[in-house]
Amino acid sequence: MSGDGSCATLPWWYNDVGTNMLNPSLDMQHVLCGKRKKKIPGNKPILFIALYPSGIVNNEEQKYHWAFLIGPKKEKSAHVPGVRCHVKNVPRPTPHGRAVEWTYEESKLHNVRTSNSLLIRVVIGKVVDMERLLDTIRNVPLVQNDRMWRCCTWCADVLAALERDGQALGTAVLDWKRIQKVARHYAGAKTAQGRFAAGNSMDKPKPTWDMLKDKETVA
Incomplete structure (x- = not known):
């Protein structure tokens, strides 16, 4: 993530998101829980699927780490604050040594458009x-001790939960198979174009495909 500490004017929903990651019940304060929750201002948040390198290079199915990003619709500033929601494997001690378990992480981002490891973003919904x-995202169960359950499984479970809820998002694409196909194809195409090759600036806004408009918005 961009760590220079510089930010554009923060969107109203950003200030009280993720203020206490160890106790999600404390995350939402008056900005989201008060009267303002009933009407989101003009620069409404957008929900993205984001792909990062997983570190696995010999398995096409597992080559990406999947996450959700939330950011403002209008991205005119140099730094666009946002939020990342994802699950990751965290080592933990056990009586028999060390093991890993899935943990949910929610982080503020100084710039939701770029980071050193972000590959691509795909717009999937209006918040x-x-x-x-x-x-809804926080309450999706995490499955432990199952090798078939991964970050992409969790993303699919989140989308299913959002579809059942039907109130958090407006216009949205929640079909996981369709999203996964588009995201993988788009990441592959940008890789083939040399977008992530050494020498390209890692500070540039990362490639973004809008599934609501069916077009590329950041090349």
Whole structure:
């Protein structure tokens, strides 16, 4: 993530998101829980699927790490604050040594458009209720000790939960198979074009495909 500490004017929903990651019940304060929750201002948040390198290079199915990003619709500033929601494997001690378990992580980003490891973003929905969106994401169960359950499985479970809820998002694409196909194809195409090759600036806004408009918005 961009760590220079510089930010554009923060969107109203950003200030009280992720203020206490160890206790999600404390995350939402008056900005999202008060009257303002009923009407989101003009620069409404957007929900993205984001792909990062997983570190696995010999397995096409597992070559990406999948996450959700939330950021403002209008990205005119040099630094665009946002939020990342994802699950990751965290080592933990056990009586028999060390093991890993899936942990949910919610992080503020100084710039939701770029980071050193971000590959691509795909717009999948317009947020109409931020508190409900985050509550839904946080409450999706994590499955431990199952090698078939990974970050992409969790993303699919989140989308299914959002579809069942039906109130957190407005216009949205929630079909996981369709999203996964588009994201993989787009990441592959940008890789083939040399977009992530050495020498390209890692600070540039990362390639973005909008599934709601069916077009590329950042090349």
